[in-house]
Amino acid sequence: MRSIKNSLSKTPTGIEGLDEVTNGGLPAGRTTLVCGSAGSGKTVLGLEFLVHGIEEYGEPGVFVAFEETEKDLRQNVASFGYDLEKLQDEGKLSIDHVVIERSEIEETGEYDLEGLFIRLGCAVDAIGAKRVVLDTIEVLFSGLKNQQIIRAELRRLFRWLKDRGLTAIVTGERGDGQLTRYGLEEYVADCVILLDHRVTEQLSTRRLRIVKYRGSLHGTDEYPFLMGEDGISVLPITSVGLTHTASKERISTGVADLDGMVGGKGFYRGSSILVSGTAGTGKSSLSMTFLTAACERGERALYFSFEESKDQVIRNMASIGLDLKPWIDKGLLHFHNVRPSSLGLEAHLASMHQIIKRVDPKVVVVDPITNLISSTDNSGVKSMLTRLVDFLKMKQITAMFTHLSSDGTALKSMEEKVSSIMDAWILLRDVEHEGQRSCALYVLKSRGMAHSREMRDFVLTDHGIRLGDNYMKGRNSGKKQHGAHAGAKRASSVKRAR
Amino acid sequence: MLRLYVAGQTPKSVAAFTNLKRICEKHLAGQYQIEVVDLLVNPKLAKGDQIIAVPTLVRQLPVPIKKIIGDLADEERVLVGIDVRPAAHTGV
Numbered sequence: 001m002r003s004i005k006n007s008l009s010k011t012p013t014g015i016e017g018l019d020e021v022t023n024g025g026l027p028a029g030r031t032t033l034v035c036g037s038a039g040s041g042k043t044v045l046g047l048e049f050l051v052h053g054i055e056e057y058g059e060p061g062v063f064v065a066f067e068e069t070e071k072d073l074r075q076n077v078a079s080f081g082y083d084l085e086k087l088q089d090e091g092k093l094s095i096d097h098v099v100i101e102r103s104e105i106e107e108t109g110e111y112d113l114e115g116l117f118i119r120l121g122c123a124v125d126a127i128g129a130k131r132v133v134l135d136t137i138e139v140l141f142s143g144l145k146n147q148q149i150i151r152a153e154l155r156r157l158f159r160w161l162k163d164r165g166l167t168a169i170v171t172g173e174r175g176d177g178q179l180t181r182y183g184l185e186e187y188v189a190d191c192v193i194l195l196d197h198r199v200t201e202q203l204s205t206r207r208l209r210i211v212k213y214r215g216s217l218h219g220t221d222e223y224p225f226l227m228g229e230d231g232i233s234v235l236p237i238t239s240v241g242l243t244h245t246a247s248k249e250r251i252s253t254g255v256a257d258l259d260g261m262v263g264g265k266g267f268y269r270g271s272s273i274l275v276s277g278t279a280g281t282g283k284s285s286l287s288m289t290f291l292t293a294a295c296e297r298g299e300r301a302l303y304f305s306f307e308e309s310k311d312q313v314i315r316n317m318a319s320i321g322l323d324l325k326p327w328i329d330k331g332l333l334h335f336h337n338v339r340p341s342s343l344g345l346e347a348h349l350a351s352m353h354q355i356i357k358r359v360d361p362k363v364v365v366v367d368p369i370t371n372l373i374s375s376t377d378n379s380g381v382k383s384m385l386t387r388l389v390d391f392l393k394m395k396q397i398t399a400m401f402t403h404l405s406s407d408g409t410a411l412k413s414m415e416e417k418v419s420s421i422m423d424a425w426i427l428l429r430d431v432e433h434e435g436q437r438s439c440a441l442y443v444l445k446s447r448g449m450a451h452s453r454e455m456r457d458f459v460l461t462d463h464g465i466r467l468g469d470n471y472m473k474g475r476n477s478g479k480k481q482h483g484a485h486a487g488a489k490r491a492s493s494v495k496r497a498r
Numbered sequence: 499m500l501r502l503y504v505a506g507q508t509p510k511s512v513a514a515f516t517n518l519k520r521i522c523e524k525h526l527a528g529q530y531q532i533e534v535v536d537l538l539v540n541p542k543l544a545k546g547d548q549i550i551a552v553p554t555l556v557r558q559l560p561v562p563i564k565k566i567i568g569d570l571a572d573e574e575r576v577l578v579g580i581d582v583r584p585a586a587h588t589g590v
Contacts (some may be wrong), residue, residue, distance in 0.1 A: 099548045101565075105580035109513075109568035114505040115537060122541045144551070144567075202568040 008190075008215040011059075011131070011167040014052025015045065017234030022207070023216060023225055026191060031158050031168040033188035035180045036195030041206065041227060042171040043068065045077060045195070046133035048231050049169055051082050053131045054092040061131035062123045063092045066139035070095045080231040090306040091285050094123040100143030107145050119380060124166065130162060132168040141182045154187055179211065196222070205347065208234055224384075226350030235350050235387060246270070246448075251363075251398060254293030255286070257467035258426075258441070263449035267424060269362075270396040271447070272389045274419050276403040277428030280459050281439050283402040284308075286428070288317050288324070288363040289465050290383070290400050295327040299362035300335045306371050310335045321463040334359050348372060349384050353391060363398050369418070370404040389421050423447040428458055437469060441467060499531050500580070502546070503554045506538045510569045514553040517570040525577065526586040553581070 010024035019025045025366060026049075028033045034042050050061035065073060072085045073095060087093035096119055124132065124374060140150050161168045170188060172180035179185045185192055192212040198205045207222040226232040250265035259266040275283050291301040305313060314324050314334070327333035336355055338348065356364065369385070385401075392399045401422070405415060419425045425444040441458035443451045457468025502518060503546055504511035515534065522530045537544050539550065547556070551567040557580045566579040 075525045096545055098550060100550065103565055104565050106564065106566040106575060107568050108566055108575040108579065109571040110510055111551045111553060111568045113550055114508070115503065115554065116550040118505060118537045118541045119544040119550070122545065 003249070007177050008463065009209065010216070012052075013049050014056045015048050015234065016230070017223070017225065018208075018232070020232060022191075022210060022213065022218055026167060026169070027213070028167050029162060029165040030190040031188050032191040032193060033170050033172060033180070033184055034193045034195060034253055035172040035174055037174040037197060040174075040195040040197040041225075041232060042195060043073070043135050044080075044227060045232060046135050046169050046171060047073065047077050047084070048080075050093060050131055050133055051077070051084075051087065053055045054087055058302065059130035060092045060094075060127040061133065062096065062120065062127070064120060064123075064132070064134045065095060065097045066134070066136055068135075069097050071218040077231070080229070081275055082231070091127050094127050094129065096120070096123050098139075100139055102143050105144070111146075111149065113140075113149075113157075114265070114369050116153075117157070120160075124164070130166060132166045134168065134170045135172060138172050138180065138182050138184065147182075147340070151187075154184070158187055162337055185212075191216075224347075224350055226347050226354070228351060228354055230354070233354060235353055244429040251297075252293050253286075254289035254291075255465045255467060258465075261443050261452035261456070261467075262424070262446050262453070263451060267398060267446070268448060269398050270393050271396075271398055271423040272392065272421065273400045273424040273426065274403060274422040275400060275426045275428065276405045276415060276419075277439075278405055278430050279473060281428035281430055282458060282465070283404075283428060284313070284367050285317065285320055285322075285460055285465060286426075287367050287400045287402050288313070288322060289361055291333060291365055292322055292324070292327060294398075295330075295332040298332070300332050300334065300359060301327070302356065302359050302361035302364045304355075304364070304366045305335065306366070306368055309337060319462075320460050320465065334361065351389055352388065356392070356397070361397060364392060364400070366399070366401045368395070368402040368404050370402075385418060385421055419445070424451075429455075499533075499555070499559050501533045501535060501554065501556045501558065503535045503537055503539050503543075503549045503552060505552045506536065508552075513569040513571065514555070517544070517573075517576070519540060521570070521573055521576055525582055527585075 009028045010022070010026060012019045012025035013022075013026040034045055036042050039237045047063065050063055053059040053061050063073070068076070077084060084093060084095070088095065097386075098116070098119070120132070123129065133452050137154070141147065144150055147218075172182070172184045172186065175181040175183070176195075179192065179194065191210070191214065194209045195208070196207040199208070206225050206227065208225050209222045210218045210220070214256040225232055247269040249269040250263070250267065252259050253262075276288055277283050283316045288303070291303055303313070308316070317324050324333060328335075336481050338351075352366075355451050372384075387398070401418075403415065403418065424446040427442055427444050429440045431440050439458040442453070442455040445451075454470045456470060459466045459468055500518070500522070502515060504514065504544065518532060535543055537549065543549070553567065553569065555566040555570060555576070557564045564580055566576055570576050
């Protein structure tokens with residue numbers, strides 16, 4: 001009987017999201033090539049690999065730096081909260097800065113790079129290292145002239161690392177037409193990761209792609225990643241719908257009448273709801289009502305605001321009778337203000353990802369997603385939103401997304417694209433009738449449940465949102481009567497919609 | 499003051515030493531001093547003195563530092579490398 005081949009054993013990197021997209025980490029005891037252009041994050045990735053190795057997996061590590069000094073490296077990651085000096089003092093981390101000064105060197109005849117091997121061996125043995133990073137080994141090519149010798153020695157180096165069972169990362173600069181300038185990918189057979197850093201219209205986007213991973217399943221997508229406060233975090237794309245357990249639980253929107261319109265009980269937990277409407281129709285108010293309803297149930301709520309400041313929102317909600325302060329003080333209502341133009345689409349996603357993980361809410365509002373959509377190329381939007389919605393579903397977080405429609409009646413293609421990802425879609429429409437402006441709500445779709453097809457009066461009062469009768473009621477029963485009736489209705493405690 | 503870094507008694511290292519001795523005798527008679535550092539014996543010096551290739555000849559003085567790597571077979575290159583004018587030839 002044939003024996004089953006053992007799957008490659010893996011070394012977890014400890015880098016958020018990376019172990020997920022690689023299904024466990026980097027190939028253990030082998031060398032991984034990380035290539036990318038300058039500033040793409042290779043050095044940080046290497047350092048994080050070592051730091052996590054020490055702090056989380058008890059594996060000391062050696063960092064061989066060909067370009068940066070020890071001081072540079074320490075400063076590089078200090079902002080992420082990594083104290084390299086401390087790890088060095090504890091004998092867990094060794095940094096060797098290799099200087100190759102081309103102007104100093106003259107080559108005459110045969111030589112080998114045994115000096116490098118000796119240094120590396122020394123460093124590894126001194127602390128019992130299990131992990132090694134060489135950043136960036138291509139400096140050898142620019143410092144020394146004899147390519148043949150360098151290549152032969154590199155082959156020898158990778159064998160050397162393998163023989164000692166060291167899990168290593170070697171970094172290389174991106175080349176034109178090939179992965180690295182000097183073709184390092186030829187020698188590194190097991191795993192190759194590409195880091196990409198693009199700046200389009202002053203927005204920077206970082207992506208990671210696993211080009212090769214011999215003997216392992218890996219995602220083939222480009223994963224966005226962020227260099228945030230805690231270092232690198234990679235956003236894995238989760239398979240849509242496959243791993244979610246659909247909840248049967250229904251939660252209130254905070255507006256009893258609206259709950260009634262959607263199967264009588266509100267929305268399913270973990271569902272995604274789009275609320276779109278023209279300016280001033282009350283989308284933010286509805287979304288905040290939804291959040292405070294969650295707070296009333298003792299659940300944590302998170303509000304991502306892309307337009308207004310926390311104080312503005314608090315003030316606005318106060319005018320419709322929603323007092324947010326107690327929920328904020330109790331730590332149930334969390335705010336996060338974002339400036340949409342300051343980050344790329346991918347960076348926003350990763351940042352929201354991190355905040356959601358930290359706050360761990362049961363309900364989330366993104367108000368509005370409009371700027372995100374318009375601030376970048378359209379092809380990325382659907383993908384980004386899908387990931388976000390997916391991520392929220394996985395965590396069984398019910399989410400509401402508001403969107404400013406530029407035209408109340410026409411369904412723009414972007415809105416359609418976005419709505420197809422959502423489970424439910426509520427439309428708020430400005431309606432003008434006989435010199436009166438009012439707002440109507442209707443549920444365009446709501447997956448998995450029967451929903452009302454009525455268009456209802458949507459009113460913001462002192463005591464919150466109220467849904468009136470069927471919009472058309474009272475409007476067909478004669479003009480004069482209707483006018484007076486409608487006028488009277490309007491006059492009493494209606495606030496300017498927000 | 500010349501320092502030759504080797505890693506044990508490999509053919510390249512031995513050749514380098516032999517070549518170096520010869521060159522020095524010829525062009526620097528009485529004005530040189532060769533120190534041989536075996537990195538297998540003193541591995542820490544590889545880091546301290548920034549040596550990656552073996553064999554490496556280092557001329558520390560006068561500054562700037564010059565490093566010549568290889569078996570030093572090419573006499574002219576070595577002389578250029580350590581900044582020494584070839585000794586004048588006597589006769590034919």
